[in-house]
Amino acid sequence: MREVREWTAHATRIMHKRRDPVVVQTxxxxxxxxxxxxxxxxxxxxxxxxxxxxxxTALLVVQVTLYATLTNGFRRVNAxxxxxxxxIAFSLxxxxxxxxxxxxxxxxxxxxxxxxxxxxxPEVAISAMLVLGVTTVGNTAWARVVETLIGATVGLxxxxxxxxxxxxxxxxxxxxxLARRLRQLMLRMGEEAARGxxxxxxxxxxxxxxxxxxxxxxxxxxxRQAEDSLRLNPRVQDSxxxxxxxxxxxxxxxxxxxxxxxxxxxxxxLAKEREPKPLFEAETGAALEQLLSEIADAVVSFAVLVTxxxxxxxxxxxxxxxxxxxxxxxxxxxxxxLLREEAERxxxxxxxxxxxxxxxxxxxxxxxxEHRTRRLxxxxxxxxxxxxxxxxxxxxxxxxxxxxxxxxxNRAGFDGRSR
Numbered sequence: 001m002r003e004v005r006e007w008t009a010h011a012t013r014i015m016h017k018r019r020d021p022v023v024v025q026t027x028x029x030x031x032x033x034x035x036x037x038x039x040x041x042x043x044x045x046x047x048x049x050x051x052x053x054x055x056x057t058a059l060l061v062v063q064v065t066l067y068a069t070l071t072n073g074f075r076r077v078n079a080x081x082x083x084x085x086x087x088i089a090f091s092l093x094x095x096x097x098x099x100x101x102x103x104x105x106x107x108x109x110x111x112x113x114x115x116x117x118x119x120x121x122p123e124v125a126i127s128a129m130l131v132l133g134v135t136t137v138g139n140t141a142w143a144r145v146v147e148t149l150i151g152a153t154v155g156l157x158x159x160x161x162x163x164x165x166x167x168x169x170x171x172x173x174x175x176x177x178l179a180r181r182l183r184q185l186m187l188r189m190g191e192e193a194a195r196g197x198x199x200x201x202x203x204x205x206x207x208x209x210x211x212x213x214x215x216x217x218x219x220x221x222x223x224r225q226a227e228d229s230l231r232l233n234p235r236v237q238d239s240x241x242x243x244x245x246x247x248x249x250x251x252x253x254x255x256x257x258x259x260x261x262x263x264x265x266x267x268x269x270l271a272k273e274r275e276p277k278p279l280f281e282a283e284t285g286a287a288l289e290q291l292l293s294e295i296a297d298a299v300v301s302f303a304v305l306v307t308x309x310x311x312x313x314x315x316x317x318x319x320x321x322x323x324x325x326x327x328x329x330x331x332x333x334x335x336x337x338l339l340r341e342e343a344e345r346x347x348x349x350x351x352x353x354x355x356x357x358x359x360x361x362x363x364x365x366x367x368x369x370e371h372r373t374r375r376l377x378x379x380x381x382x383x384x385x386x387x388x389x390x391x392x393x394x395x396x397x398x399x400x401x402x403x404x405x406x407x408x409x410n411r412a413g414f415d416g417r418s419r
Contacts, residue, residue, distance in 0.1 A: 028158060035154050037055040061152050079120035080127045101129070108127075170225075178219050189267065190289035226243075248379050249307070297324050298328055
């Protein structure tokens, strides 16, 4: 039995590694580069020299996602061919000297900007330099162009045959991890507010809230990778909806993070003002602790909702979130009464407790299911308008085939609710 468990755990680790971005990128890049080199050996017009341009191009063209491969592949080929053409022009006019090399680099970098190869601008200059430094310029230039095309073609083919994974699951895990970190911080803030918080500890919570900005940057990078993996991917239906649901979900969590940071600042200022006394009276502090605990659970449920893909699971997650928000709203009302009573007893110190109530209200409003649905439809409308403006012919074709905008919105409404 123990051996079975160990084998299962080992198999699970292998399957997880198969989806690791580093493992996937290494395997696919090495495969593409090797195949490109073998093909270039047979087809290159310059058989005497090793056709290393082909594997180099394939190595740079193959990316983790199909969308990145197609876009980077075009820019890569464009950059190399442009550099070769610039080198041919210089070799015919001036040849290779120190000053012609300087002019070549300047010209190649300028032309690279003009042809809009973006991050591959240095590749224009590198290609031009390598070709200009060879004596048989004509043959070398043509061989380099052929090898570049071979490498790019092999890179694109490998990405089609060795289908890159869809990184939605990894992005969803990142979003849920962010929500759990928010939850842990809220729980600590609630416990300390109820028991009395020294100024240094309240300031420490404020620093923790500020560090969450770095976590959001990492989650945003994971979500961008997932969005790229959904683009042009024939295995994914409603890829636009997938992207919009997760993007709006991350936007909501980012707003909650900002509000939580403001809440931590309010509690820090309150601790400075009332030290060594407690931040709140015992009953008020207990109510605030309970409210932050309920909001923390709702944040996690919201993250589960926006990252769930099965309709039945999403429906239960939405019901759980709605129930938690109703409970939190009741506790919020109780806290509001207690804070008002404290303000009546100490009318000169109502601003900071009032700010605390305002901030927890803002988080509840952001997590509200109706607010989320409204934002989701607004974003879907914006994406739809951009698609119609960018691809009017495709939009008219969809309408002729019966895929009308209203039908698409109906599907988006159903699926958006289920996610």
